[in-house]
Amino acid sequence: MQRQDFPGSPLGLHRVIEPAGALPQAAWRLDPSPGLWPDEARVRVDRLNLDAASFRQLSEAVDGNAAGTDGGHAAAMRAAVLGIVAERGKMQNPVTGSGGMLTGVVAEVGPDSPLGLAPGDRIATLVSLSLTPLAITDGLARWDGRSEQVPCDGHAILFGRSIAAVLPADMPVPLALAVLDVCGAPALTARVVRQAWVGGTAPVVAILGAAGKSGSLSAAAAREAGARLVIGLVPTQAEADLLTASGLADKVVIADARDPAAVAESVRAAGGPAQVTVVCVDVPGCEGGAVLATADRGTVIFFSMATSFSAAALGAEGVAADITMLIGNGYVPGHAALALDLVRAEPGVRKIFESRTAEG
Amino acid sequence: MQRQDFPGSPLGLHRVIEPAGALPQAAWRLDPSPGLWPDEARVRVDRLNLDAASFRQLSEAVDGNAAGTDGGHAAAMRAAVLGIVAERGKMQNPVTGSGGMLTGVVAEVGPDSPLGLAPGDRIATLVSLSLTPLAITDGLARWDGRSEQVPCDGHAILFGRSIAAVLPADMPVPLALAVLDVCGAPALTARVVRQAWVGGTAPVVAILGAAGKSGSLSAAAAREAGARLVIGLVPTQAEADLLTASGLADKVVIADARDPAAVAESVRAAGGPAQVTVVCVDVPGCEGGAVLATADRGTVIFFSMATSFSAAALGAEGVAADITMLIGNGYVPGHAALALDLVRAEPGVRKIFESRTAEG
Numbered sequence: 176m177q178r179q180d181f182p183g184s185p186l187g188l189h190r191v192i193e194p195a196g197a198l199p200q201a202a203w204r205l206d207p208s209p210g211l212w213p214d215e216a217r218v219r220v221d222r223l224n225l226d227a228a229s230f231r232q233l234s235e236a237v238d239g240n241a242a243g244t245d246g247g248h249a250a251a252m253r254a255a256v257l258g259i260v261a262e263r264g265k266m267q268n269p270v271t272g273s274g275g276m277l278t279g280v281v282a283e284v285g286p287d288s289p290l291g292l293a294p295g296d297r298i299a300t301l302v303s304l305s306l307t308p309l310a311i312t313d314g315l316a317r318w319d320g321r322s323e324q325v326p327c328d329g330h331a332i333l334f335g336r337s338i339a340a341v342l343p344a345d346m347p348v349p350l351a352l353a354v355l356d357v358c359g360a361p362a363l364t365a366r367v368v369r370q371a372w373v374g375g376t377a378p379v380v381a382i383l384g385a386a387g388k389s390g391s392l393s394a395a396a397a398r399e400a401g402a403r404l405v406i407g408l409v410p411t412q413a414e415a416d417l418l419t420a421s422g423l424a425d426k427v428v429i430a431d432a433r434d435p436a437a438v439a440e441s442v443r444a445a446g447g448p449a450q451v452t453v454v455c456v457d458v459p460g461c462e463g464g465a466v467l468a469t470a471d472r473g474t475v476i477f478f479s480m481a482t483s484f485s486a487a488a489l490g491a492e493g494v495a496a497d498i499t500m501l502i503g504n505g506y507v508p509g510h511a512a513l514a515l516d517l518v519r520a521e522p523g524v525r526k527i528f529e530s531r532t533a534e535g
Numbered sequence: 536m537q538r539q540d541f542p543g544s545p546l547g548l549h550r551v552i553e554p555a556g557a558l559p560q561a562a563w564r565l566d567p568s569p570g571l572w573p574d575e576a577r578v579r580v581d582r583l584n585l586d587a588a589s590f591r592q593l594s595e596a597v598d599g600n601a602a603g604t605d606g607g608h609a610a611a612m613r614a615a616v617l618g619i620v621a622e623r624g625k626m627q628n629p630v631t632g633s634g635g636m637l638t639g640v641v642a643e644v645g646p647d648s649p650l651g652l653a654p655g656d657r658i659a660t661l662v663s664l665s666l667t668p669l670a671i672t673d674g675l676a677r678w679d680g681r682s683e684q685v686p687c688d689g690h691a692i693l694f695g696r697s698i699a700a701v702l703p704a705d706m707p708v709p710l711a712l713a714v715l716d717v718c719g720a721p722a723l724t725a726r727v728v729r730q731a732w733v734g735g736t737a738p739v740v741a742i743l744g745a746a747g748k749s750g751s752l753s754a755a756a757a758r759e760a761g762a763r764l765v766i767g768l769v770p771t772q773a774e775a776d777l778l779t780a781s782g783l784a785d786k787v788v789i790a791d792a793r794d795p796a797a798v799a800e801s802v803r804a805a806g807g808p809a810q811v812t813v814v815c816v817d818v819p820g821c822e823g824g825a826v827l828a829t830a831d832r833g834t835v836i837f838f839s840m841a842t843s844f845s846a847a848a849l850g851a852e853g854v855a856a857d858i859t860m861l862i863g864n865g866y867v868p869g870h871a872a873l874a875l876d877l878v879r880a881e882p883g884v885r886k887i888f889e890s891r892t893a894e895g
Contacts, residue, residue: 186827186854188796198795198823200853201846272845306853336855359852435558436548463558467546477844477862484837484844484862485632486561492719492865493560493666494546495696500862502837502844505852 185214185289185335190308192264199306199334205264207308207332214287214335218279218298220309223256223325224352226275227457228480229268230323236270237320245319252320260311267305273480274304275323276356277331278348289335299355300331301338301511308332324349340511346518353528357389358514359505360478361396364453366507367474368400371450377403378450381442381468383432383461385424386414389478390455391527394423395517397451406445408432410456417530421523430464432456438464454479462486469498478503545574545649545695550668552624559666559694565624567668567692574647574695578639578658580669583616583685584712586635587817588840589628590683596630597680605679612680620671627665633840634664635683636716637691638708649695659715660691661698661871668692684709700871706878713888717749718874719865720838721756724813726867727834728760731810737763738810741802741828743792743821745784746774749838750815751887754783755877757811766805768792770816777890781883790824792816798824814839822846829858838863 189212191197192204199205211217225233237251260266267274281296292298300307313328333339342351364380371378380397384390385407397405407424409415415427426445430437432454438461442449448470454461459481466487469475475498477487487500518524547559550566559565571577585593597611620626627634641656652658660667673688693699702711724740731738740757744750745767757765767784769775775787786805790797792814798821802809808830814821819841826847829835835858837847847860878884 196794196796198850198853200850201795201820201823273849302853302855303849305849338855434556435561436556460561463561480845480848482844484842484847485840487844487862488840488865489633489663489665490558490560491862493558493662495662495698495866496864497866497868498864500864502847502851502860502862504856504858504860505848506855506857508857 187306187308187334187337190332199265200303203263205308207264207310209310209330211283211285211332213285214289216284216288216290216292216333217282218277218331218333219282220277220279220327220329220331222278223266223304223327224275224277224356225266225323225325226273227323228271229273229275232268232270249318249320253315253318256325257311257315260309265304265307265309272305274307276300276304276352277307277309278342278352279331282330287335290333290337290339292339297342298339299342299352300333301340301355301358307337338506343515350518350525350528351515353388353531354392354514354518355511357392358510359507360389360453360455360503361392361517362507362510362513363476363501363503364393364451365396365400365513367476367501368397368402368451371474372401377401379404379406379447380451380453381406381408381447381449382424382453382455383408383438383465384454384456385409386418386527387455388528388531390453391421391423391524392514392517393453393455395521395524396513397453398423399517404446406442406447406449408438408441417527421527423521423523432464433458433460435463435467439467442468449473451476454482457481459483462490466491466494466496466498469496471497474499474501476501476503547666547668547694547697550692559625560663563623565668567624567670569670569690571643571645571692573645574649576644576648576650576652576693577642578637578691578693579642580637580639580687580689580691582638583626583664583687584635584637584716585626585683585685586633587683588631589633589635592628592630609678609680613675613678616675616685617671620669625664625667625669632665634667636660636664636712637667637669638702638712639691642690647695650693650697650699652699657702658699659702659712660693661700661715661718667697684712698866703875706875710878710885710888711875713748713891714752714874714878715871717752718870719867720749720813720815720863721752721877722867722870722873723836723861723863724753724811725756725760725873727836727861728757728762728811731834732761737761739764739766739807740811740813741766741768741807741809742784742813742815743768743798743825744814744816745769746778746887747815748888748891750813751781751783751884752874752877753813753815755881755884756873757813758783759877762811764806766802766807766809768798768801777887781887783881783883792824793818793820795823795827799827802828809833811836814842817841819843822850826851826854826856826858829856831857834859834861836861836863
C-alpha cells in the first residue's frame with residue numbers, strides 16, 4: 176500500500192496536518208494513515224515506552240481526578256493515552272511535550288527508504304514518539320496503567336530520517352530498550368572526551384548522576400575514550416554504594432547536584448575541576464554546580480531535559496566562566512551500537528541497569 | 536568602609552540571604568549593604584539598563600493595571616522597580632528572571648579586588664543585574680517609565696568575579712552600553728568560526744536575525760574570523776534593506792526564523808548549509824530552522840534567551856542531525872574590547888546600532 180501522489184520529505188513534513196510548515200516534532204497533529212510515501216516504513220507496534228516525565232504527569236493527573244480503584248486507574252490511564260493519540264496522531268504529552276519510544280516489527284518498507292530495514296525486523300525507534308505518526312487498534316487492553324512500558328497493538332510510520340535500531344538477540348528487550356533510550360549520552364560523551372585531550376594530557380571527567388542509566392553509560396564511555404580520572408557524583412549513600420560496586424568511577428562523591436558550592440568542592444576534592452562535566456541528573460537546578468565544577472576552557476554537556484537554557488547561559492556569564500556548554504544532542508552516528516557494546520563489555524553498566532529496570 | 540569579619544567568596548556567596556547555598560543569580564534575596572568584603576568594589580550607580588524582556592513584562596503588567604495617564608504610568612513603573620529592588624536586594628524581574636546591566640562610577644575598591652578598577656572609573660557591568668547587589672536612593676524620580684534606560688542614584692556591589700568594563704571615551708554612553716550588553720555573541724562567534732576551519736577551507740556562516748544588535752556584531756565577527764560566506768537572515772524587507780546597506784552580510788535572505796523549512800531552504804539557496812549557524816532572534820521557536828540550516832558536523836550557537844533546551848535537543852535528534860549545539864555563554868575573555876573594536880572598525884555595525892538605540 177503506497178502513496179505516489181507527491182514526493183514525501185525525509186523529515187515527514189508531508190505528514191503534518193497542523194500547523195502547516197511545522198516540523199513533526201513541533202506540530203500539533205500528524206496524519207498517521209497506514210499508506211506509505213516512497214521513503215517511509217511502517218511498523219506493527221507491540222510496545223510503547225513512555226518517557227518518565229510524561230508517565231509521571233499522566234499518573235498524577237489521573238490520580239488527581241481520584242480514579243479510585245486499580246481498575247479505575249487503568250481505565251483512566253488508557254483513556255488519557257488513547258485520547259492524545261486519537262487527537263494528535265502521535266503520543267506526545269501536551270503538558271510535558273515529550274514522548275518516548277516504541278518497539279515493533281517492520282511490516283512494510285517503501286522502495287526509497289534509506290533505513291536499511293526489512294519486513295520482519297524487530298526494532299526500537301531511536302527518534303521520539305513526539306514526532307512519530309501512530310495509530311492504536313487494541314484500546315491498550317493489556318496495560319494496567321502502572322508501568323511506563325505499554326503493551327500495544329497498532330502501527331507507526333518511520334520517515335526517511337527516523338532512526339531505528341534492530342533489537343539485539345543477546346539481551347532482554349526491556350534492557351535493550353532502556354539502553355537505547357539514552358544511547359546518545361555515551362556517544363557524545365566519548366566524542367567530547369576525545370576532543371578534550373590537550374597536548375597529550377587526558378582529561379578529568381565528572382559525571383553528575385553517575386549511578387543512573389545515562390550516567391553509568393557516560394562514565395563507561397568516558398573511561399573507554401581515555402579519561403584520566405572519572406569522578407561520579409551521586410546524591411545518596413545507597414547510590415554511592417551502587418556506583419562503587421559497579422567499578423565505573425575512579426572516585427565516588429556524595430553531594431546534592433543542586434547545591435553549586437557543594438558540587439564544586441566535592442569534585443575539586445576528588446581531583447577536579449573537570450575538563451569535561453556531564454549532567455545526567457533529571458531535576459532542575461543543576462546548571463550552577465556543573466559550571467563551577469568545570470575547569471577554565473572545559474566543557475559541560477547537559478543531557479538532562481530539566482536543564483534551563485537561561486540558567487546555564489546567565490549562570491556561566493555571572494561567574495565569568497570561560498567554558499563551552501553543549502545541549503546534549505540525542506543523535507550521534509553509531510550511538511546505538513556503542514551503547515549496546517558498553518553494556519556487553521562492562522558488567523558494571525548492566526548491573527546498574529538491572530537494578531533500575533523492573534524486568535531487568 | 537570594609538568588613539573583615541570573615542572572608543568573602545569571589546562568587547558573592549556571602550551576600551546571599553535566601554535561600555542559603557544558592558548562587559547570587561539563583562538567590563531570591565541578596566544583602567546590598569554598602570560595606571565591602573576585601574575582594575569587592577562599590578559603584579555609585581547613575582543608570583540601570585533593564586533587559587528588553589524584563590522591561591516589556593513590567594510595562595505590560597503596569598498597563599494591564601490601567602495606570603491611565605503618563606504620570607500614572609511613570610509612578611507605577613517606578614513603584615514596580617523600587618519594590619523589586621527593596622524586596623530582593625537586586626533588580627531581577629521575578630517573572631522573566633532576567634536583569635540587565637548598569638553604569639556608574641567606582642566609589643571604593645577593596646584591597647583584594649582582582650578587577651583592576653580604581654575609584655573614579657566610569658564603568659558598565661558585564662554581569663547581569665540579576666546577581667548584582669543594588670540599593671536605590673533617589674526613588675527613580677528622573678525616570679519616565681518609557682525607556683529601558685533608567686536614570687538612577689544608588690550603589691551596587693561588584694564581587695571578585697563580577698566582570699565590568701571601563702566605558703570608552705570615544706563613543707556615546709548609550710551606544711557603548713548597547714554594544715557591551717551583547718558583547719559575548721561576537722566573541723563566541725569568532726572563536727567558533729576559527730575552530731570551524733577544516734582542512735584549510737573557511738566555513739559558511741548563517742546569522743539568524745542578522746540586522747539586530749547581537750546579529751550585526753556576530754556577522755562582523757564571523758567575517759573578521761575568516762568566514763568564506765556570511766548569510767544574513769532577516770524577517771522583513773525593511774530589515775533586509777538595513778542589512779544590505781550595512782554591508783555586513785555577503786547574502787541577505789528574508790524568511791520567518793520560526794519556519795524550519797523556509798529557513799533551511801533560503802540558507803541553502805544562498806550558498807548553505809552553514810558550518811556555523813548563529814541564532815540571534817529573540818522569539819521562541821527558532822530551534823528547528825537553525826538545526827536544518829546547519830551542515831553535517833556543523834555547529835549552532837544559540838544566543839537567544841528565548842531558546843528552549845528541549846526543543847533544540849529533541850529537534851536535532853528527531854531529524855538525525857549530527858551537529859554540535861552550544862548554549863551561548865555571555866562570557867568570553869576579551870569580549871568587551873572585541874565588540875567595541877568591531878563598532879570602531881565597521882561603520883555598518885554602528886549604523887545598525889544607531890538605528891536601534893533611541894539616543895544613538
